[in-house]
Amino acid sequence: MASVHLEMTEKQYKKLIEAVYLGTWMVNSTKMDLDEDFEEMRELVLSNYNQAGLDDLVVHQKEMDIHDLDVDFESKLLDTxxxxxxxxxxxxxxxxxxxxxEMVKQFGAPKGEMTEEMMEKRIQFEEQIGQKLEESGITELDFTEK
Known part of the structure; x- marks a missing residue:
């Protein structure tokens, strides 16, 4: 298997850490069993933190032999x-x-591909709904029977 070596600045490595952390978080945040391939990649990237002088952003948990983000840095990424x-x-x-x-109301349950008329109507519905939500937020939504 070919091996890839990357040279990057501290700033680029920090962005790589952010990207890998956020990607792994997105993939695993909804799962009971973690995607081990993503976890392995995350560990590989985080384990090189001291080469970039990012000791304040990454923590090595010796008892479990894994690397993790500093709690404040992790919170900042999630918030941002x-x-x-x-x-x-x-x-x-x-x-x-x-x-x-609205499409189901007007055209019934979907049966195959949408016609051009249906696509145009769909776009129109999305624009109208988007505009109404932009103007009034969810306060004007009404799901009661009329």
């Missing part, structure tokens, strides 16, 4: 990237699901 992502994806998914609901 995950919170923003969750907020964006919530609204995006909400618009998508509400548009699905």
């Amino acid at each position: 990237y995950v919170e923003e992502y969750d907020e964006f994806s919530f609204w995006d998914k909400l618009v998508e699901k509400l548009a699905d609901k």
Whole structure:
């Protein structure tokens, strides 16, 4: 198996740590059993922290022989990237699901590929729903029977 060696600055290595941590967090945050390939990659990247002089960001847990992010650094990453992502994806998914609901009302349950008319209507629903949510947030949503 070929071996890859990368040369990078301390700044680049720090970004690599952030990317690997966030990627591993996303993959494993919803699982009962961790994806060991991601965990192995995370450990490989984090284990080189002292070469880059990042002793303040990575901690070696000797009893388990694993490396982890400093709690404050980890919290900062989650606050900076995950919170923003969750907020964006919530609204995006909400618009998508509400548009699905409107499509079923108008065209019935999906049966195969969408026609051009259906695609145009879908886009129209998403734009209308997105605009309404932007203007009023979720306060105007009503799911009661009329």
